[in-house]
Amino acid sequence: MSPISKGSSYGEPGPLPTDGVIVRSDAEARAVVEPAVRAQHKVPPLGLLGGDLCRTLGGPRDEAHLRSPDAMCFPIDLGEVLIDGRLHFFVAHLAAHSRLWGEAFVAMNAQWLGRWELAPRSHPGDGLLDTYQARLSVGERLKVRGRLHGGGYLPHPGIRERRAPAVQVELTRPLPVWLDGKPEGRVRNVSVRVRPDALTVVV
Helix, strand or coil: CCCCCCCCCCCEECCCCCCCEEECCHHHHHHHHHHHHHCCCCCCCEEECCCHHHHHCCCCCCHHHHCCCCCEEEEEEEEEEEECCEEEEECCEEEEECCCCCEEEEEECCCCECCECCCCCCCCCCCCEEEEEEECCHHHHHHHHCCCCCCCCCCECCEEEEEECEEEEEEEEEEEEEECCEEEEEEEEEEEEEEEEEEEEEC
16 A cells, blocks of 8 residues: 555544644654543644654655645544553554564554565555564564565465454564554563544644
């Protein structure tokens, strides 16, 4: 799937509202969203100037564009996960993996994880998370990394792919976990789910 465009039925034209907050990365977006959701406050509209969610939505990363009638507003799902008994949130992705990615679990609300187009079918407004659980040998990892564009690495016998509103997995051992690119401890039992249309973003 190519980045979501103005020609799609998803989203509507409109500039960033006056109470909107401009963010330049997925981590910055999460830093705005998580405290508001925890406090049960309304999350302000987010103007995206960078990050994997912005790239998925085809954002031009231009602040003047965000404030113009040519900008596009999108309802966005929010991912949530329980870590050490505490609920956390992510706007683009969760990634729990060993140092060299021999074992990994990834939940995607965006197409991209850094330079990798890990989830080409992922749509941030479909009420689903695209999840991938992998256990790969060194040789398999090298082959997969060479095909991480447009989903060319799938199907693969060592990778389980699921698209669902909620997924629960148990890893073989506690692994470091990153939410929107920021470390957030370790997890072994991972339970993720989606909150449909929880946010509004503008690109």
